Amino acid sequence: KAGVTQTPRYLIKTRGQQVTLSCSPISGHRSVSWYQQTPGQGLQFLFEYFSETQRNKGNFPGRFSGRQFSNSRSEMNVSTLELGDSALYLCASSLRPPLGGEQFFGPGTRLTVL
């Protein structure tokens, strides 16, 4: 069974630009969550989608948005990039929103903002 895939793996952008990251969950998984990981802040929850609906949202500005498609694939968009947005963006999928459901993480997209 293929794991969670994320594209692209690496991305370099400049301040003010926007970026779209993609995540394909494990086949059959309907819940997709996004996380930002930085050396200073560690892992932080961005948002979670289930059946094309956003279930939860973390404490991030409106520049961060996402969506989920009918095939459970998800995209995350960051507009007006800032230097502080440089991070590893991780996507995770699970069968359904836990309680207790195991999440499987993708390899992440490394975003560098210059």
Next chain:
Amino acid sequence: KNQVEQSPQSLIILEGKNCTLQCNYTVSPFSNLRWYKQDTGRGPVSLTIMTFSENTKSNGRYTATLDADTKQSSLHITASQLSDSASYICVVSEGDAGNMLTFGGGTRLMVKP
């Protein structure tokens, strides 16, 4: 504010030795606690998931314990191997918040030959 604190921040041990990592949390209401292993440059991989009623859970050489009364958890690694070198992250799920998880800062473990 929900918080997850891990200690130590970093740890160096010799191959073959045991070690224990600590996690304290203030997340409420509590749903479950997870331990993840993250190799450098890769996504986290789940080691254990424990709910309120579970005190101990093992996954090979990894054994996690949970004390829901004191809101503490530990991850014990037995007979460490070089491949155990990684960051270990404690994560707590809140109530019915699905995947809205609170992450600890992680413990960076280095196993030396």
